[in-house]
Amino acid sequence: MPAIKIENLSKRYIIGHQKRERYTALRDVMMHKLRGVGQRLMHPLSPNREEVDVEEFWALQAINLEIQQGDRVGIIGRNGAGKSTLLKVLSRIIEPTKGRITINGRIASLLEVGTGFHPELSGRENIFLNGAILGMSRSEIKRKFDEIVDFSGTEKFLDTPVKRYSSGMYVRLAFAVAAHLEPEILIVDEVLAVGDAEFQKKCIGKMEDVGRSGRTVLFVSHNMAAVQSLCTSAVILKGGRLIYSGSVKDAVTKYVSEVGSEITASISERRDRKGSQQFRIKSIRFIDDETNAPLSVLVSGMAVRIELDYEAKDIGAPINADVSLGFYTEAGALMFACRSSVIGVSLKARPGTGTWYLRIKKWPLNRGVYRYTVYSEGNGQVADWVTDVGTISVETGDYYGTGKVPAAMAQGVFINYEWAMKAVPE
Numbered sequence: 001m002p003a004i005k006i007e008n009l010s011k012r013y014i015i016g017h018q019k020r021e022r023y024t025a026l027r028d029v030m031m032h033k034l035r036g037v038g039q040r041l042m043h044p045l046s047p048n049r050e051e052v053d054v055e056e057f058w059a060l061q062a063i064n065l066e067i068q069q070g071d072r073v074g075i076i077g078r079n080g081a082g083k084s085t086l087l088k089v090l091s092r093i094i095e096p097t098k099g100r101i102t103i104n105g106r107i108a109s110l111l112e113v114g115t116g117f118h119p120e121l122s123g124r125e126n127i128f129l130n131g132a133i134l135g136m137s138r139s140e141i142k143r144k145f146d147e148i149v150d151f152s153g154t155e156k157f158l159d160t161p162v163k164r165y166s167s168g169m170y171v172r173l174a175f176a177v178a179a180h181l182e183p184e185i186l187i188v189d190e191v192l193a194v195g196d197a198e199f200q201k202k203c204i205g206k207m208e209d210v211g212r213s214g215r216t217v218l219f220v221s222h223n224m225a226a227v228q229s230l231c232t233s234a235v236i237l238k239g240g241r242l243i244y245s246g247s248v249k250d251a252v253t254k255y256v257s258e259v260g261s262e263i264t265a266s267i268s269e270r271r272d273r274k275g276s277q278q279f280r281i282k283s284i285r286f287i288d289d290e291t292n293a294p295l296s297v298l299v300s301g302m303a304v305r306i307e308l309d310y311e312a313k314d315i316g317a318p319i320n321a322d323v324s325l326g327f328y329t330e331a332g333a334l335m336f337a338c339r340s341s342v343i344g345v346s347l348k349a350r351p352g353t354g355t356w357y358l359r360i361k362k363w364p365l366n367r368g369v370y371r372y373t374v375y376s377e378g379n380g381q382v383a384d385w386v387t388d389v390g391t392i393s394v395e396t397g398d399y400y401g402t403g404k405v406p407a408a409m410a411q412g413v414f415i416n417y418e419w420a421m422k423a424v425p426e
Contacts, residue, residue: 009099074231105184119163152176
């Protein structure tokens with residue numbers, strides 16, 4: 001028996017746009033209101049005649065999905081794709097317009113961390129209040145009280161009103177309460193983005209414990225590494241429609257290839273380039289080397305192919321080319337560079353046009369926005385050098401293939417390494 005079965009689910013909102021004149025005097029507003037009052041007095045059953053444009057907006061359209069007991073499903077998609085609406089419908093916060101949902105088991109939601117906290121009450125009192133709102137019994141809260149306090153790290157401030165908490169402390173306590181629920185089905189909406197790096201690591205660990213316990217989890221996040229680490233399958237929503245359901249790896253690949261415009265830099269018209277121009281780089285493209293799909297976002301650990309189109313002058317024999325791509329933080333710090341001659345590869349620039357390929361088996365950069373520069377030499381002289389070609393966005397991924405989310409860090413490089421232990425003689 002599935003934990004959740006969704007059949008032809010749709011949710012419609014009616015959006016009203018009031019028509020207003022660009023310039024409206026006070027007397028016009030007053031006369032308009034008086035006319036409205038007069039109309040209601042003379043015709044109390046008549047509809048409101050204010051000029052309103054009505055628009056239908058379908059936040060969800062014909063969703064069909066079956067989730068089995070113990071599945072951990074990642075729900076990904078761009079902002080406005082319908083992810084939060086889907087979770088609110090499943091949590092019975094809002095009613096669907098069409099369709100049917102069958103849920104087997106007790107369900108709990110971590111949609112808006114801190115909902116139900118009272119600012120005048122102490123942290124201790126809010127643990128009991130919020131726990132009760134989330135469906136925990138008093139005995140259950142008492143049993144888990146010490147564990148909740150230890151997880152939140154707010155033991156020194158338990159008897160202080162939460163209105164005096166910092167925003168970080170408030171969120172830590174709220175998540176700690178919600179994370180200690182024990183439902184059969186847990187719905188989580190982007191709450192792992194709260195707190196500092198150390199607390200996020202604790203949150204990830206808690207979610208892994210929930211997954212190992214055999215409970216069903218629905219997890220919404222823009223953090224691809226967290227989705228890869230926590231989930232056994234994934235779905236993609238786009239424009240309120242379900243466009244993919246399957247493996248996490250394929251879902252992440254499809255998502256990053258569709259999340260925005262592909263990364264393509266056309267630099268044939270750049271006038272700030274340096275070098276002899278024996279040949280020049282015309283454009284640079286980033287491709288998923290496994291699926292051949294153009295990329296709009298890169299993910300740590302994915303196989304990336306970078307294609308460089310060039311145009312060379314006809315000067316007889318092909319030109320010996322040495323080409324390099326360098327990647328920098330937005331502040332200008334070099335993260336890494338790939339130069340053909342360093343690995344013993346001699347490229348050729350043949351008269352006319354052609355393409356060079358740079359393959360990176362496991363993309364090494366962590367989450368962030370980076371800039372890149374292309375540099376090339378022809379027969380030992382600078383041929384074409386273009387700085388600040390463009391930017392790329394990177395999401396943290398499962399670089400080591402262990403299902404473990406790397407420690408949170410801002411803009412860094414992953415490396416391949418090994419740990420070993422020296423054998424001790426018996």
